[in-house]
Amino acid sequence: MEQRTCETCGDKARFSAPVSVILVFMPLLPKPFPLVAAADYPVCRNCNDAANVVDVAVSKHSRTRNAGMWTRAVLLFQDGLGCEVCRRPKNMAQA
Numbered sequence: 507m508e509q510r511t512c513e514t515c516g517d518k519a520r521f522s523a524p525v526s527v528i529l530v531f532m533p534l535l536p537k538p539f540p541l542v543a544a545a546d547y548p549v550c551r552n553c554n555d556a557a558n559v560v561d562v563a564v565s566k567h568s569r570t571r572n573a574g575m576w577t578r579a580v581l582l583f584q585d586g587l588g589c590e591v592c593r594r595p596k597n598m599a600q601a
Contacts, residue, residue: 512550519552523585528563530570531578541567549581549589556581556591
């Protein structure tokens with residue numbers, strides 16, 4: 507894991523290995539859509555910034571950019587580990 511400063515939470519955080527593939531689920535697409543990372547996008551383990559990584563990836567791809575909101579994503583990292591992310595509405599309070 508890489509040691510650096512997180513742009514989201516501002517802490518010295520431990521990051522995952524870079525994302526290799528994001529499998530994104532969107533209601534307007536008939537099946538999950540794979541997005542291959544064009545650059546190294548590690549995820550902060552301190553604040554779990556995975557939703558922001560998915561937002562960036564979805565906004566950059568022509569097929570997903572206009573397909574509505576994503577609802578769920580599965581991130582696969584270069585080290586073989588992965589995580590699932592569910593989109594939380596912006597106005598939903600965190601428990």
